[in-house]
Amino acid sequence: MAAPTLESRPDDAVRQARLDAMKRRATGLLAVAAAVFGAASAFEGRYPWLGYVRATAEASLVGGLADWFAVTALFRHPLGLPIPHTAIVATRKERIGRILGNFVQNHFLSRDVITANLRAVRPAERAARWLSDPENSRRIARQVASGLAKTLEALPDDEVRELVRQVVSARLRATRVAPALGKTLALVLADNRQQELMDVAVRLAAEAILDNRELIRERVRAESPWWVPGVVDDKIYQRIIDAVERLLREMSADPAHPLRAAFDDAVRDFVDRLQHSPDVIAKAEAMKDEWLADPTVADLSARLWETTRHAIVTYATGADGGAPGPLERGLSEFGTTLLANGGLLAEIDDLTIDLTATVVERYRQEIGDLIAQTVAGWDPAATSRRFELAVGRDLQFVRINGTLVGGLVGLAIYVISHVWR
Numbered sequence: 329m330a331a332p333t334l335e336s337r338p339d340d341a342v343r344q345a346r347l348d349a350m351k352r353r354a355t356g357l358l359a360v361a362a363a364v365f366g367a368a369s370a371f372e373g374r375y376p377w378l379g380y381v382r383a384t385a386e387a388s389l390v391g392g393l394a395d396w397f398a399v400t401a402l403f404r405h406p407l408g409l410p411i412p413h414t415a416i417v418a419t420r421k422e423r424i425g426r427i428l429g430n431f432v433q434n435h436f437l438s439r440d441v442i443t444a445n446l447r448a449v450r451p452a453e454r455a456a457r458w459l460s461d462p463e464n465s466r467r468i469a470r471q472v473a474s475g476l477a478k479t480l481e482a483l484p485d486d487e488v489r490e491l492v493r494q495v496v497s498a499r500l501r502a503t504r505v506a507p508a509l510g511k512t513l514a515l516v517l518a519d520n521r522q523q524e525l526m527d528v529a530v531r532l533a534a535e536a537i538l539d540n541r542e543l544i545r546e547r548v549r550a551e552s553p554w555w556v557p558g559v560v561d562d563k564i565y566q567r568i569i570d571a572v573e574r575l576l577r578e579m580s581a582d583p584a585h586p587l588r589a590a591f592d593d594a595v596r597d598f599v600d601r602l603q604h605s606p607d608v609i610a611k612a613e614a615m616k617d618e619w620l621a622d623p624t625v626a627d628l629s630a631r632l633w634e635t636t637r638h639a640i641v642t643y644a645t646g647a648d649g650g651a652p653g654p655l656e657r658g659l660s661e662f663g664t665t666l667l668a669n670g671g672l673l674a675e676i677d678d679l680t681i682d683l684t685a686t687v688v689e690r691y692r693q694e695i696g697d698l699i700a701q702t703v704a705g706w707d708p709a710a711t712s713r714r715f716e717l718a719v720g721r722d723l724q725f726v727r728i729n730g731t732l733v734g735g736l737v738g739l740a741i742y743v744i745s746h747v748w749r
Contacts, residue, residue: 387738425703
């Protein structure tokens with residue numbers, strides 16, 4: 329099986345052009361040194377002072393050639409000759425991969441490095457600030473809704489309707505209605521709130537009597553025997569109205585009114601029976617089972633599914649320029665609220681950092697091995713080219729420096745040797 333090749337990058341052509349330009353400069357400098365050396369050697373006998381020039385050019389030529397050999401040997405065999413310990417990148421890529429993997433594992437994936445870098449980034453604050461931006465929250469909401477809408481549209485309607493019906497029915501069957509209703513009422517009526525309900529009922533009753541006086545008068549006349557005079561009917565009607573209104577005023581003004589106490593007792597007894605009376609619980613369960621057996625439950629489940637799906641699809645396909653929806657506002661407000669809570673941000677940072685560091689620390693050996701295996705699997709020629717494109721241009725400065733520094737060293741040696749004669 330052939331080794332996998334490295335994919336070309338968009339900037340490879342630019343890198344190659346820069347590398348070729350630097351190679352020409354380094355080689356040109358080496359050619360100048362060779363030309364100077366040849367000329368100085370030819371005329372040194374006539375002009376002895378050219379010895380200094382010859383020595384400088386000779387050392388430059390030696391230094392430049394040595395560094396050319398060293399740089400070239402990293403990536404290929406110099407002049408195509410299979411000289412030992414050349415084409416190092418291609419022939420030692422497995423070892424290079426192991427070294428690179430260990431270097432990344434020990435110096436980039438240690439717990440201390442991960443913790444320090446993440447704490448400097450402050451991920452919770454950054455995420456909260458990003459989420460608080462309405463545009464970002466809108467983008468997230470649209471993506472979530474769009475993904476959910478596509479999923480819902482792909483689901484088979486008949487099967488989903490039946491699934492919704494089964495889930496709703498199973499959940500309702502598993503829930504005892506009477507105790508749940510009793511607990512809810514007990515919570516709602518805590519702190520004697522039933523008296524507030526009584527006040528509302530009294531006020532509504534008074535308003536109903538006031539608004540329906542003529543109707544009550546007609547009912548009294550209609551129920552009275554034909555032989556009772558109308559004057560008597562009016563007195564009966566007036567007495568009924570006066571008695572009821574007086575009772576309602578007394579109940580409204582007197583918190584300790586007997587009817588209020590009776591209402592309290594009735595409400596408390598009703599709540600208690602809902603939670604603890606076997607007969608009431610059994611009757612409620614029977615009513616629930618009867619309701620669940622009704623065909624309208626299936627229709628209700630189908631409408632619930634259709635309404636939910638329609639709402640999600642409508643939201644996901646709505647115009648981006650419309651008013652922010654509840655999901656968008658909720659995400660943005662959550663980010664804003666989180667930004668204002670420094671303690672919570674710190675806790676989230678600690679949790680995120682600890683979780684990330686733990687995961688990286690647990691799998692950093694595998695990451696190092698992956699790097700080593702990936703480099704080992706690369707094509708040798710492509711690996712050499714990739715490394716040369718990455719660092720080859722800088723290495724050409726080594727050749728240039730070797731040529732120049734070699735010449736200076738050669739000149740210094742030549743001068744010293746003549747001084748000590």
